[in-house]
Amino acid sequence: MKASLAFRIxxxxxxxxxxxxMFFPVAWMVLTSFKTxxxxxxxxxxxxFHPTLxxxxxxxxxxxxxxxxxxxxxISFGSTAIAIALxxxxxxxxxxxPNRWTKDLLLWILSTKMxxxxxxxxxxxxxxxxxxxxxxxxxxxAIMTLANLPIIIWMLYTFFKEIxxxxxxxxxxxxxxxxxxxxxxxxxLAGPGIASTGLLAxxxxxxxxxxxxxxxxxxxxxxxxFIVAFSSPQGLFWAKLSAASTLAVAPILVFGWMTQRQxxxxxxxxxxx
Amino acid sequence: MSTLEIKQLRKSYGSAEIxxxxxxxxxxxxxxxxxxxxxxxxxxxxxMIAGLEEISGGELLIDGVRMNEITPDRxxxxxxxxxxxxxxxxxxxxxxxxxLRLAGVPKAEREQRVRVAAKTLQLEALLDRKPANxxxxxxxxxxIGRAIVRQPKAFLFDxxxxxxxxxxxxxxxxxxxxxxxxxxATMIYVTHDQIEAMTLADRIVVFNAGRIExxxxxxxxxxxxxxxxxxxxxxxPKMNLIGAVVRARTAQALELVLDxxxxxxxxxxxxxxxxxxxxxxxxxxxxxxPQGPISGHVEAVERLGNESIAYVSIGASLPLTVKLxxxxxxxxxxxxxxxxxxxxxxxxxxxxxxLGWTRPQAGG
Ligand SMILES: Nc1ncnc2c1ncn2[C@@H]1O[C@H](COP(=O)(O)OP(=O)(O)O)[C@@H](O)[C@H]1O
Ligand SMILES: [Mg+2]
Numbered sequence: 029m030k031a032s033l034a035f036r037i038x039x040x041x042x043x044x045x046x047x048x049x050m051f052f053p054v055a056w057m058v059l060t061s062f063k064t065x066x067x068x069x070x071x072x073x074x075x076x077f078h079p080t081l082x083x084x085x086x087x088x089x090x091x092x093x094x095x096x097x098x099x100x101x102x103i104s105f106g107s108t109a110i111a112i113a114l115x116x117x118x119x120x121x122x123x124x125x126p127n128r129w130t131k132d133l134l135l136w137i138l139s140t141k142m143x144x145x146x147x148x149x150x151x152x153x154x155x156x157x158x159x160x161x162x163x164x165x166x167x168x169x170a171i172m173t174l175a176n177l178p179i180i181i182w183m184l185y186t187f188f189k190e191i192x193x194x195x196x197x198x199x200x201x202x203x204x205x206x207x208x209x210x211x212x213x214x215x216x217l218a219g220p221g222i223a224s225t226g227l228l229a230x231x232x233x234x235x236x237x238x239x240x241x242x243x244x245x246x247x248x249x250x251x252x253x254f255i256v257a258f259s260s261p262q263g264l265f266w267a268k269l270s271a272a273s274t275l276a277v278a279p280i281l282v283f284g285w286m287t288q289r290q291x292x293x294x295x296x297x298x299x300x301x
Numbered sequence: 302m303s304t305l306e307i308k309q310l311r312k313s314y315g316s317a318e319i320x321x322x323x324x325x326x327x328x329x330x331x332x333x334x335x336x337x338x339x340x341x342x343x344x345x346x347x348x349m350i351a352g353l354e355e356i357s358g359g360e361l362l363i364d365g366v367r368m369n370e371i372t373p374d375r376x377x378x379x380x381x382x383x384x385x386x387x388x389x390x391x392x393x394x395x396x397x398x399x400x401l402r403l404a405g406v407p408k409a410e411r412e413q414r415v416r417v418a419a420k421t422l423q424l425e426a427l428l429d430r431k432p433a434n435x436x437x438x439x440x441x442x443x444x445i446g447r448a449i450v451r452q453p454k455a456f457l458f459d460x461x462x463x464x465x466x467x468x469x470x471x472x473x474x475x476x477x478x479x480x481x482x483x484x485x486a487t488m489i490y491v492t493h494d495q496i497e498a499m500t501l502a503d504r505i506v507v508f509n510a511g512r513i514e515x516x517x518x519x520x521x522x523x524x525x526x527x528x529x530x531x532x533x534x535x536x537x538p539k540m541n542l543i544g545a546v547v548r549a550r551t552a553q554a555l556e557l558v559l560d561x562x563x564x565x566x567x568x569x570x571x572x573x574x575x576x577x578x579x580x581x582x583x584x585x586x587x588x589x590x591p592q593g594p595i596s597g598h599v600e601a602v603e604r605l606g607n608e609s610i611a612y613v614s615i616g617a618s619l620p621l622t623v624k625l626x627x628x629x630x631x632x633x634x635x636x637x638x639x640x641x642x643x644x645x646x647x648x649x650x651x652x653x654x655x656l657g658w659t660r661p662q663a664g665g
């Protein structure tokens with residue numbers, strides 16, 4: 029199909045508009061983080077100003093940035109690794125050995141994501157408290173694993189569905205048991221898909237705030253909690269808050285930048301195969 | 302190399318029974334072809350033998366050992382899929398060596414066996430290519446090579462030629478026949494194409510709706526079809542099947558009135574005067590004869606060069622298909638008289654079964 033020139037111009041304008049609208053708050057946040065507190069609240073907002081690194085130094089004095097980064101890394105990568113390991117066999121079974129309940133099961137798995145998290149805050153809080161998992165990385169890893177599991181199972185299921193069942197059957201005839209099928213056939217063929225699922229899960233748990241804020245205090249506090257610590261007592265100091273936020277998103281932004289090729293390849297797996 | 306025995310094998314999906322109790326014994330080194338119309342359950346049966354489909358009832362024995370509960374990776378069979386199902390991330394050599402690698406065969410032996418198979422199938426120049434860079438025919442040969450390398454107990458083929466173009470299909474058919482002779486292996490081959498079945502099989506198993514209609518050598522099925530289904534399925538052009546009533550019976554002949562009124566006499570069969578029958582006439586067993594007992598007029602003529610096929614209306618519901626010599630001067634609309642050549646007919650009772658079909662047919 030060949031779209032008309034006017035249509036293509038409109039579509040690209042729309043695309044650029046949407047991208048700018050989404051990028052603007054982030055850009056403004058980064059810009060603000062380099063302003064003095066006085067410049068930050070000036071009306072009308074200043075586009076040109078004397079940049080300063082003052083906010084970044086202060087943020088590092090007031091909070092334990094390195095500790096928060098470490099917690100975020102351990103929690104997001106740890107929970108993602110565990111969730112993928114759990115989701116692989118589940119998605120494999122549902123994709124290649126479906127039965128009449130598979131569709132219902134999939135919907136049920138997804139439906140757990142439809143419930144607002146706050147609905148189970150109390151029971152989860154109490155469980156964590158009585159098992160001593162409050163404010164521990166272990167506790168948060170467990171929660172993140174479970175919270176992302178439905179999405180991960182769904183994504184892996186979709187990627188596995190793309191692989192012709194004949195190929196799996198051929199490998200069974202060739203003498204591959206369940207583990208060998210996953211290792212030698214499924215992993216290489218669905219590799220990009222698995223990688224992009226993992227990336228998405230890391231990003232989701234990196235930015236997750238609800239559980240981090242409610243279940244951590246000091247020891248296991250990840251970056252999301254680190255920012256919040258600046259917003260409450262120092263809520264009026266926009267420049268410092270912006271600096272803290274910029275520091276929080278920077279690692280995952282760099283990570284996402286480095287892996288974007290992989291991510292795009294995985295997400296368009298079916299289309300380009 | 303092994304024997305394979307199926308006893309009262311059944312398969313149901315929910316309440317739908319797809320395979321309805323099949324008994325079959327396949328001998329060592331035999332080439333058996335399952336043939337039947339699409340949807341009759343051939344693939345399902347083959348996949349049950351392979352272990353890819355669970356067995357709902359009955360028993361499968363390989364070399365006398367019950368296999369029902371054995372997973373496919375431990376049955377020692379190799380399968381060639383209709384879609385080829387090559388591993389897209391491995392080279393041709395990698396595809397062929399895959400099973401050996403899983404089985405822990407040392408690298409040197411693996412390479413040796415792949416080389417031998419590649420040589421047989423003329424794949425030597427392609428060993429480092431990925432399946433995406435092969436033609437359909439080459440992929441087909443790799444799929445066969447992957448099976449050969451394993452030296453399996455038996456080969457299972459599921460419509461392996463149906464994705465190839467006509468010329469390549471004939472060539473590959475010949476190669477598979479040669480492979481069977483060279484390897485001396487047990488092979489089970491599924492197809493809906495009766496020509497493939499006739500040309501390849503030691504024995505053909507004709508399926509219809511989840512049951513076996515007849516088992517026999519290609520010529521047995523051709524000359525002595527057990528029932529109307531096999532009669533109509535085996536042979537091209539198809540056997541003519543015409544309704545008839547027995548008028549008289551003598552020691553030498555049975556006199557039949559065909560639909561449309563022509564009277565023919567054939568060798569005696571197991572039928573009493575007044576009985577309704579179906580007469581099966583092969584197109585090549587009908588000849589033009591000015592004194593012949595059947596009269597009709599020509600509705601269509603197909604000239605194929607090596608032969609001509611005439612469709613002659615004799616007043617029955619379907620025209621009679623007649624195979625004629627290429628230069629036969631038959632013209633469209635012409636009135637013709639036809640005769641039966643050597644009384645070679647098959648007779649079927651009202652239940653569709655052949656009358657005394659085990660007897661050898663004279664002039665066949
Ligand atoms: N998984 C399934 N569930 C329900 N019915 C099936 C399934 N697989 C095959 N069938 C049915 O079984 C019948 C036989 O199929 P198949 O063995 O593929 O036929 P063939 O290979 O002879 O063309 C078909 O009617 C098909 O619809
Ligand atoms: Mg089939």
